Amino acid sequence: NAGVTQTPKFQVLKTGQSMTLQCAQDMNHEYMSWYRQDPGMGLRLIHYSVGAGITDQGEVPNGYNVSRSTTEDFPLRLLSAAPSQTSVYFCASRSGLASNEQFFGPGTRLTVL
Amino acid sequence: GQQLNQSPQSMFIQEGEDVSMNCTSSSIFNTWLWYKQDPGEGPVLLIALYKAGELTSNGRLTAQFGITRKDSFLNISASIPSDVGIYFCAGLYSGGGADGLTFGKGTHLIIQP
Numbered sequence: 001n002a003g004v005t006q007t008p009k010f011q012v013l014k015t016g017q018s019m020t021l022q023c024a025q026d027m028n029h030e031y032m033s034w035y036r037q038d039p040g041m042g043l044r045l046i047h048y049s050v051g052a053g054i055t056d057q058g059e060v061p062n063g064y065n066v067s068r069s070t071t072e073d074f075p076l077r078l079l080s081a082a083p084s085q086t087s088v089y090f091c092a093s094r095s096g097l098a099s100n101e102q103f104f105g106p107g108t109r110l111t112v113l
Numbered sequence: 114g115q116q117l118n119q120s121p122q123s124m125f126i127q128e129g130e131d132v133s134m135n136c137t138s139s140s141i142f143n144t145w146l147w148y149k150q151d152p153g154e155g156p157v158l159l160i161a162l163y164k165a166g167e168l169t170s171n172g173r174l175t176a177q178f179g180i181t182r183k184d185s186f187l188n189i190s191a192s193i194p195s196d197v198g199i200y201f202c203a204g205l206y207s208g209g210g211a212d213g214l215t216f217g218k219g220t221h222l223i224i225q226p
Contacts, residue, residue: 004155042218043156043201090155102146102203102214104155 002026004105006091012111013081021076021108023091029103031094032074033058034066036087037107043090049074081112116140119202119217127225132189134200134220142204142215145178145185150199150219159200160187189222197224 007022025032033048035058045058049068063085065077074093078085088109094102119136126132136145144163148156160171162178162185169176175188185204189196202217 040218043216045214101158101161103158104148106155107153 004091004093004103006089006105006108008108009106010109012113013078014113015082017081018077018079019081021078021089021091021110023074023076023105024072025074025091025093025103026072027093027095027103028071029093029095030071032068033092033102034064034074034076035090035092036060036085037090038087046076046089078110081110083112086110086112117202117204117215117217119220121220122218123221123223125223125225126192128192128194130192132192132196132222133186134202135184135186136202136204136217137184138204138215139183140204140206140215141182142206143182144205145176146203146205147174147176147185147187148201148203150201152198156201192222192224194224194226197222 004025030051034046035043037043044060046060046064047058047066049055052068052071055066055068068074088107090107091105092102117136117138147160149159150156160169160176162169165178165182166180167178173190177186199219199221201219204215205213
């Protein structure tokens with residue numbers, strides 16, 4: 001049981017490049033989410049999904065797209081990276097929207113030059 | 114939206130000292146969660162609290178769910194070097210916010226030799 005996994009662990013992009021951050025969980029959790037963590041800002045919710053085929057915006061969704069074709073996977077896409085998207089990104093999952101315990105992946109550190 | 118005020122923002126303590134931190138909000142929550150984040154890692158769940166007034170321990174850690182449901186406290190007794198990290202509180206309220214989960218901005222714990 002690997003929990004929540006994320007790839008890559010580190011990534012450097014040039015402004016305007018696109019990329020996908022991968023997230024997978026093997027706990028059969030319905031609910032998955034993406035956060036970004038910046039110094040002094042805590043964890044901010046980007047997008048979330050309450051189940052396969054259903055996604056919604058969080059607090060800071062601009063510049064990011066998501067999709068949820070399977071229960072296990074929840075990729076985060078940056079279509080045209082900007083320096084403001086330099087951050088550490090965390091994927092998380094919990095069994096349901098009302099579930100009490102949320103588990104996080106190890107994070108992806110992204111730098112946009 | 115709901116907001117959590119977590120304090121202190123940082124703590125510089127000596128090994129062996131006890132640590133106290135808290136989170137307060139103007140909103141009520143159904144669940145309080147406390148996480149620890151080690152450098153370069155994702156947040157790891159330490160304690161989950163489900164009922165107002167509940168006091169729960171996990172080794173040297175003790176957390177309490179405030180009676181008003183608007184606050185929570187985390188205490189660490191006899192701190193050791195591996196306690197260094199960022200501690201986050203999170204409040205969960207079904208139907209609150211984008212996904213019901215609101216995070217504090219974290220308390221940086223630094224232990225001086």
